[in-house]
Amino acid sequence: MFSGKTAIDFSSLTQKSEYDGTELGGKTKMSTFTVNPSFGYFVIDNLWVGLSSEITSTKNEYGGNTSKTSELSLLPTVGYYFPVDGKVKPYIQAGIGFASAKQVEEYDGGKDEAKFSGLGYSAGLGVDYFINNNVAFGLGVAYGGSNLKYSEDKKLVLKNNGITLGLGFSIFL
Numbered sequence: 001m002f003s004g005k006t007a008i009d010f011s012s013l014t015q016k017s018e019y020d021g022t023e024l025g026g027k028t029k030m031s032t033f034t035v036n037p038s039f040g041y042f043v044i045d046n047l048w049v050g051l052s053s054e055i056t057s058t059k060n061e062y063g064g065n066t067s068k069t070s071e072l073s074l075l076p077t078v079g080y081y082f083p084v085d086g087k088v089k090p091y092i093q094a095g096i097g098f099a100s101a102k103q104v105e106e107y108d109g110g111k112d113e114a115k116f117s118g119l120g121y122s123a124g125l126g127v128d129y130f131i132n133n134n135v136a137f138g139l140g141v142a143y144g145g146s147n148l149k150y151s152e153d154k155k156l157v158l159k160n161n162g163i164t165l166g167l168g169f170s171i172f173l
Contacts, residue, residue: 020155033057036168040079052077052095052122054144065107071160073099073120073146087130091140094123099146101158116148116158128170136170 017023033056040050054073059066075095082090099120105112126140145161 018157018159019153034164034166036166038077040077046081046083048079048081050077050079051075052093054120054122065105067103067105069101069103071099071101071146073097073122075120075122077122081128088127089130089136090125090127092123092125094121096121099148101146101148103158115151117151118146118148118157120144120146124164134172136172138168138170139166140168141165 035055036052038050038052040048042048052073052075054071054075056069056071056073058069061067075097077093077095079091079093082092084090097120098117100115100117103114103116105114122142122144124140124142124144126138126142128136128138130136142164143161144164145159148158148160150156150158
């Protein structure tokens with residue numbers, strides 16, 4: 001199975017930064033652009049294991065400043081299609097793995113760059129509509145996030161979490 005969700009996901013994302021357990025500043029709400037290529041192998045009927053990736057780009061503008069963040073997640077994933085008759089198949093899936101991010105802040109003639117890495121996770125459910133045995137279009141909702149530590153000071157932690165509604169397609173070989 002090869003799957004892809006390439007769209008502007010409808011996201012509600014909350015981001016906050018912490019240093020040594022103390023929250024820095026306030027929370028920021030943002031919209032994102034996300035691409036989710038993945039692949040899987042059915043180990044038994046309806047149960048698959050695979051690798052999901054997520055490439056996310058965000059841009060925030062606040063008070064004349066700009067913040068850009070790019071995040072990459074690689075998550076070993078397991079999923080299950082519920083055995084129902086018909087062309088519509090509900091599923092659940094979950095994954096946990098590595099995530100990294102690069103954050104660039106631009107302000108009044110200056111620029112700062114920070115790199116983070118750590119744990120990424122996702123769990124969701126949805127339905128796929130099979131137009132034939134090899135192609136399906138899907139709609140799903142997922143909760144996911146990451147807990148990333150700054151490369152130069154591990155006490156600085158970037159935490160992301162949110163709910164995403166996405167559209168996609170899958171090809172089954």
